[in-house]
Amino acid sequence: MDALSLSQYALIALVFVWSGIVRSGLGFGGAVLSLPFLLLIDDRPQVYLPIISVHLLLFGGLTVLRGQQQYRKDPQNDTSPVDWAYLKKAMAIMIIPKIVGVMGLVSLPNDVLSGIIFVIVFAYSLSYIFNKPFKSQYPWLDTVFLILGGYISGTSLIGAPLIIAVFSKHVYKNQLRDTLFVLWVILVAIKMAAFIWVGLDLQLKHALYLLPPVALGHWIGLKLHRRLQQAEPVMFFRLIGFALLSICFVGLYQAIN
Numbered sequence: 001m002d003a004l005s006l007s008q009y010a011l012i013a014l015v016f017v018w019s020g021i022v023r024s025g026l027g028f029g030g031a032v033l034s035l036p037f038l039l040l041i042d043d044r045p046q047v048y049l050p051i052i053s054v055h056l057l058l059f060g061g062l063t064v065l066r067g068q069q070q071y072r073k074d075p076q077n078d079t080s081p082v083d084w085a086y087l088k089k090a091m092a093i094m095i096i097p098k099i100v101g102v103m104g105l106v107s108l109p110n111d112v113l114s115g116i117i118f119v120i121v122f123a124y125s126l127s128y129i130f131n132k133p134f135k136s137q138y139p140w141l142d143t144v145f146l147i148l149g150g151y152i153s154g155t156s157l158i159g160a161p162l163i164i165a166v167f168s169k170h171v172y173k174n175q176l177r178d179t180l181f182v183l184w185v186i187l188v189a190i191k192m193a194a195f196i197w198v199g200l201d202l203q204l205k206h207a208l209y210l211l212p213p214v215a216l217g218h219w220i221g222l223k224l225h226r227r228l229q230q231a232e233p234v235m236f237f238r239l240i241g242f243a244l245l246s247i248c249f250v251g252l253y254q255a256i257n
Contacts, residue, residue, distance in 0.1 A: 004042060011041050013213040016055075020217020022243075023056065024063060025224035027177030028160050028184075029243055030056060036250050047203055050195055053188045054207040055214050060181040060188075063222075067178045081178040083171045090167070091186065093143055094150030098187060101154020102194045122248045124165040128241025131234050142166045153187050160184070161247050164240070173236050174229060 004012075015037045023030030031052045038048045067081035126132075145166045153159030164180065171179050195202060228236055 008041050012038065013210065015041070016210045016213040017217040017220075019052065019055070020059065020214040020219075021221040021224065022217075024059065024177075024218045024221030025228070026221075026240065026243055027180040027225075028164050029247065032160060032247050033243070033250065036253065046200065047206075050192070050200065050202045051207045051210060053192050053195070054202065054204065055210070056184055056188050057192070058211075059214065059218050060185045063218075064178055064181050064185070079172075079175070081175055082182055083175045083179045086167070086170050087179055087182060090146055090163075090183070093146045094153075094163075094187075097147045097150035098154045098190060101151040102190060103154075118248050118252070122245070125241045125244035125248060128168075128237045129245065131238065142169070150187075154191070159187075161244055164244070168237070168240060177225060 015034050018037070019030040019034035022028075022033050031049075035045065035048060035052070039045060042048075064082065071079075071081055145162050149159040149162035149166070151159070152162065163183070167180060167183075168176060192202070228239065231239075
C-alpha cells in the first residue's frame with residue numbers, strides 16, 4: 001500500500017468507514033460489502049483481507065464485551081445479548097467444515113461455491129423484503145446451510161450470507177448482531193491462524209493506520225443499530241433482506257468482471 005496515491009488512500013479510508021457502519025450496524029457485511037470497492041481502488045485482496053480480519057476481531061470483540069457489561073449491570077434485563085445456546089449448537093455443526101475449508105482438504109470450484117451461495121441468499125433476501133420468511137420444516141436444511149457456510153468461510157470470507165440466512169431464523173433480533181459477532185470472532189480467529197501459519201503478511205501497520213476511519217464507521221453503526229432495535233420487526237428484516245440482496249448484486253458484478 002505504500003505506493004498508492006493520496007486520492008487512493010482517501011478512497012480506501014472512506015470504504016473502511018463504510019465497512020465499520022455496516023459491520024456494527026447489522027452485525028455482518030463488513031467484508032463482503034466493502035471488499036469489492038477496495039479491489040476497484042487497488043486489486044490486491046491478499047492485502048485487504050487480513051486488515052478487514054484484524055478490524056473485525058478488534059471491534060467485534062469490543063462490541064460483544066460492551067454488550068455483556070451492560071447486560072450484567074442491568075438487573076432488570078434477564079436476556080443475554082448473545083444467544084449462547086444456539087451459538088454452541090451452530091458451532092458444533094460448523095467447526096469441522098470450517099477446518100476442512102481452512103486446510104484445503106476438500107476443493108470445490110469457486111464458481112460452484114459462489115453459485116450455491118448467491119442462489120440461496122437471493123431467495124432469502126426476497127423472502128425478507130416481501131415479508132414472506134421461509135418456514136422450513138426441515139432442520140436438516142439449516143444444517144446443510146451451516147456446513148456450507150462453515151466450509152466456505154474457511155476457504156474465503158464469503159460464507160457469512162449463508163450463515164446469516166440460518167441465524168436470522170433462530171435468533172431473536174435483539175440478540176442477532178452480538179451473536180453473529182461472537183461467531184465471526186471465532187471463525188476469523190481460525191482464519192487468521194491459517195494466515196500466520198502460511199506466512200501471509202497481516203498488514204498490521206496499515207490496519208493501525210485505518211483504525212480511525214473504521215472507528216468512525218463503528219460509532220455511526222452503533223447509532224444505526226440502536227434505531228434498528230427500536231424499529232418494527234418487519235422493517236428490521238426487510239433491511240436485512242436488502243443488505244443480502246446487495247451482496248448478491250456485488251457477487252454478480254464480481255462474476256461478470
